[in-house]
Amino acid sequence: MSILINENTKYLIQGITGKQGTRAAIDMLKLGAKLIAGVTPKKGGQTVQGVPVYNSIKEAQEAGKIIDCSVVMVPPRFAKGAIVEAIESKVPIINIITENIPIHDMAYCLALARERQVRIIGATSAGIYSVGKSKCGPIASGKSKIAVCEGPIGVISRSGGMSCETALVLTQTGLGQSSIVSIGSDVLMGSTFKEVVELFENDSETEGIVLFGEIGGTSEEDLANWLIKKKNEEKPFTKPIVAFISGKFAENLGVQNVSLGHAGAIIEGNTGTREGKVRALKEAGVIVAEYHHEVGDLMKKALIENNRA
Known part of the structure; x- marks a missing residue:
């Protein structure tokens, strides 16, 4: 599956x-x-x-x-x-x-x-990659294909390039990927973190999920609110989620209403800040990595603890 x-x-x-x-x-x-x-x-x-x-x-x-x-x-x-x-x-x-x-x-x-x-x-x-099965779009093309290997971790990224970089960190930790979905980071988006996480929830091949988020928009906060709602309804999300939110340097610049990289990477007032996203995700039980290279080790630890529960 x-x-x-x-x-x-x-x-x-x-x-x-x-x-x-x-x-x-x-x-x-x-x-x-x-x-x-x-x-x-x-x-x-x-x-x-x-x-x-x-x-x-x-x-x-x-x-x-x-x-x-x-x-x-x-x-x-x-x-x-x-x-x-x-x-x-x-x-x-x-x-x-x-x-x-x-x-x-x-x-x-x-x-x-x-x-x-x-x-x-x-x-x-950047595309969608069902590892070991099929792919569409330019994702994991050229030399970047060495980043990917088959395994139990789903990857969702707002950044196309960081889709493969996140897969590489997991691969280097000994964790392969089930599917990698580059959802994009435009001002208006199609499928969101929450919608793709729901798909992974029902995928028997996926044991954990890694997210690469960034400043701008509310996709990360919307996911956090959904996870909290599930918990309050006594239907908690059972697969570990590890997230990295980029944009610490950009946020420290204090720039408002300016696209910082992707079109959707815009901070407007208190909306779309890295600090707000990290806080919301942590409150929802998501493990948040301070540095991107930590996501593999954090996921490996989370899988061990999840299997013990």
Whole structure:
């Protein structure tokens, strides 16, 4: 069992003929992912690494392609059209890699996805990796693939690069990963920490979860509130969660209303601060690492204690 994707997932890349789309296609195919189609308007009839290219998702579906997940790798100004097309084509999972999508475009897409019950991961995601089974997007490409090994720890990260860096810390501690999900860190996000943690809760292959969070937004606080609610309802979350929240240096600068790295890494008043996130997570029973390289050892210790309980 795995979350979101597995060895049977069939993918389509929107923007496959672009430089980044082609690179992702090559890497996904090398890993054995079932990439069965690509879409680039006006380039239908071409192939990329043997993958047929269509003018639209509808055209691909009419050709008999059953799409489980679309990977969106189109320029920001075309992203809304691509996402809406995937939603209206009833693709159940949309992984948005594209960055710098206008906020009003993303707001429209997220509202439509909720209405149609389509799951969005991203925007600004690096991809999803079901370790040992399949992956989509550029996650763990090139040399970074050495960071990953199969095991029982789920990883969720707002930072694309730190998805693999977190996996590497775990691997060096002797802990492999079940699934790695780069949820992105845009101003408006699709799936949140809480929503992905819920998926890991029901995954028999996952024994613990590591989060890489950062300043800005309320995804970490929302997760903490959900964990506290479960505890109060006498349905406590039973798998250990270790988190690292970046941004201590940026927070010490005292800068307000400025994007610090990712588009969503913005502190506004008392909202989105690292201090507030760390406090909320600790109150919810999450183990918070002061330094990123500690997450592996903290998780190993938590697993031992959890097995004793």
